[in-house]
Amino acid sequence: MKIVLLGSGNVATHLAKALKVKGEDVVQVYSPNLNHANLLAHLIAAEAINDLNEVKQDADLYIISVKDDAIETVAQSLKQVTGLVVHTSGTTDISVLSAQVKKAGVFYPLQTFSKSKEVSFENIPLCIEANGESELTILNKLAAKISRQVYQLDGGKRKVLHLAAVFACNFPNHLYALANKILNQNGLDFEIIRPLIAETADKVMSNLPENVQTGPAVRADESTLNKHLSMLTDMPELQNIYLTLSDSIKLTLK
Amino acid sequence: MKIVLLGSGNVATHLAKALKVKGEDVVQVYSPNLNHANLLAHLIAAEAINDLNEVKQDADLYIISVKDDAIETVAQSLKQVTGLVVHTSGTTDISVLSAQVKKAGVFYPLQTFSKSKEVSFENIPLCIEANGESELTILNKLAAKISRQVYQLDGGKRKVLHLAAVFACNFPNHLYALANKILNQNGLDFEIIRPLIAETADKVMSNLPENVQTGPAVRADESTLNKHLSMLTDMPELQNIYLTLSDSIKLTLK
Numbered sequence: 001m002k003i004v005l006l007g008s009g010n011v012a013t014h015l016a017k018a019l020k021v022k023g024e025d026v027v028q029v030y031s032p033n034l035n036h037a038n039l040l041a042h043l044i045a046a047e048a049i050n051d052l053n054e055v056k057q058d059a060d061l062y063i064i065s066v067k068d069d070a071i072e073t074v075a076q077s078l079k080q081v082t083g084l085v086v087h088t089s090g091t092t093d094i095s096v097l098s099a100q101v102k103k104a105g106v107f108y109p110l111q112t113f114s115k116s117k118e119v120s121f122e123n124i125p126l127c128i129e130a131n132g133e134s135e136l137t138i139l140n141k142l143a144a145k146i147s148r149q150v151y152q153l154d155g156g157k158r159k160v161l162h163l164a165a166v167f168a169c170n171f172p173n174h175l176y177a178l179a180n181k182i183l184n185q186n187g188l189d190f191e192i193i194r195p196l197i198a199e200t201a202d203k204v205m206s207n208l209p210e211n212v213q214t215g216p217a218v219r220a221d222e223s224t225l226n227k228h229l230s231m232l233t234d235m236p237e238l239q240n241i242y243l244t245l246s247d248s249i250k251l252t253l254k
Numbered sequence: 255m256k257i258v259l260l261g262s263g264n265v266a267t268h269l270a271k272a273l274k275v276k277g278e279d280v281v282q283v284y285s286p287n288l289n290h291a292n293l294l295a296h297l298i299a300a301e302a303i304n305d306l307n308e309v310k311q312d313a314d315l316y317i318i319s320v321k322d323d324a325i326e327t328v329a330q331s332l333k334q335v336t337g338l339v340v341h342t343s344g345t346t347d348i349s350v351l352s353a354q355v356k357k358a359g360v361f362y363p364l365q366t367f368s369k370s371k372e373v374s375f376e377n378i379p380l381c382i383e384a385n386g387e388s389e390l391t392i393l394n395k396l397a398a399k400i401s402r403q404v405y406q407l408d409g410g411k412r413k414v415l416h417l418a419a420v421f422a423c424n425f426p427n428h429l430y431a432l433a434n435k436i437l438n439q440n441g442l443d444f445e446i447i448r449p450l451i452a453e454t455a456d457k458v459m460s461n462l463p464e465n466v467q468t469g470p471a472v473r474a475d476e477s478t479l480n481k482h483l484s485m486l487t488d489m490p491e492l493q494n495i496y497l498t499l500s501d502s503i504k505l506t507l508k
Binding site: 068091112151159164166167173176180183187190192193195196199201202204205206213214216224227228232237240241248251252 | 411420427455
């Protein structure tokens with residue numbers, strides 16, 4: 001398949017590499033910043049462009065992987081293409097595309113991407129959606145090439161998934177950061193707590209989290225809960241978070 | 255070393271197995287419930303007892319691994335022993351032991367243990383403390399036998415670590431459970447989100463969490479934040495948590 005990639009951020013970069021490895025032909029990379037386009041285009045032997053008017057009109061697939069609020073503008077520039085146009089957003093409705101182009105779809109990888117860390121796309125769930133059966137077939141085939149987990153989800157379910165991902169990824173990472181803050185303020189290094197973080201995640205690979213909850217709140221150990229709250233007197237923000245999450249854990253006991 | 259283990263819960267069980275593998279001689283396992291004592295004693299070829307008066311008086315080390323509020327009572331029964339007495343608690347002061355016994359110490363493994371899941375003790379940070387130099391040497395030697403990460407921490411730092419562990423382990427696990435709740439209510443399976451949880455934890459094995467935060471809050475993406483909040487209208491508890499943690503993430507931007 002002849003593919004044009006519109007975007008050069010983390011999702012675009014990881015996706016482009018995975019497609020390239022599987023022999024797909026990513027012919028162009030667009031970014032409003034030509035340096036950014038060049039960086040990624042160079043990696044996958046594509047052409048870098050920074051003008052939407054230069055987008056090739058004869059590609060089979062256009063992947064829009066830009067910030068959510070820029071998707072519509074990019075889609076407007078693809079009104080004339082006959083190929084399938086997809087975005088990679090968890091929260092954006094397919095209608096944002098189908099209002100502009102004939103063949104629209106979604107190709108949403110459920111993962112947290114960093115520039116600095118490689119991930120194996122094989123283990124990344126890919127959520128696909130399309131406004132036609134043949135388009136869905138195309139996306140299904142492409143998704144199955146690069147991932148072992150492909151889900152056909154409508155926009156409503158995809159948005160639910162994106163919300164759940166905030167609870168399962170963004171919030172836990174912030175709690176790691178708060179743990180690090182507590183450690184640092186007391187001359188302790190984040191290194192000491194890494195094995196605990198790894199095991200906590202590993203546990204739920206084969207269990208449901210509600211079945212393996214540990215800690216003072218799930219034991220209703222008020223003595224420890226009060227000790228912890230008093231240790232956070234100088235950090236009211238953390239105290240509030242401690243209380244809010246402990247109360248929520250205690251609700252599961254009822 | 256001749257060791258008596260007082261307790262038969264998750265920490266006691268994992269610790270006993272690790273000691274046994276390294277050739278330590280765990281001679282007795284105490285639990286008020288003889289069935290529980292038997293289960294663990296059987297695994298490590300020790301004697302099971304359920305009466306503190308039957309505790310052997312000539313052991314080198316007594317490991318008290320019971321609920322925090324039961325440590326003192328168990329320690330009282332060890333007033334006459336000459337061996338070293340330690341507990342495995344993150345939050346209990348060493349003075350709870352040293353008020354009762356001559357040689358007191360702490361042997362605190364920083365990990366979340368489940369009966370159903372094996373863990374490699376080698377990768378578990380062990381935090382030790384003792385009320386004398388020779389006792390500290392004994393604990394250091396024993397700890398280094400079973401773990402690659404041994405830390406000498408006073409009670410204050412150990413309690414900080416225990417508090418940080420709640421943020422790094424107990425709270426993230428609960429957030430996984432809330433994510434699962436959101437998924438289930440919409441007919442989605444937890445399986446879909448497991449790769450994201452694994453990668454989120456894996457990312458901070460080689461990065462600091464504050465450097466790899468992702469999601470709408472750290473992008474100050476108010477549009478997505480508002481969409482998510484409106485999706486949680488029927489779950490005010492989760493809405494409150496979403497708001498509290500997102501606000502906390504936004505504070506890091508200032």
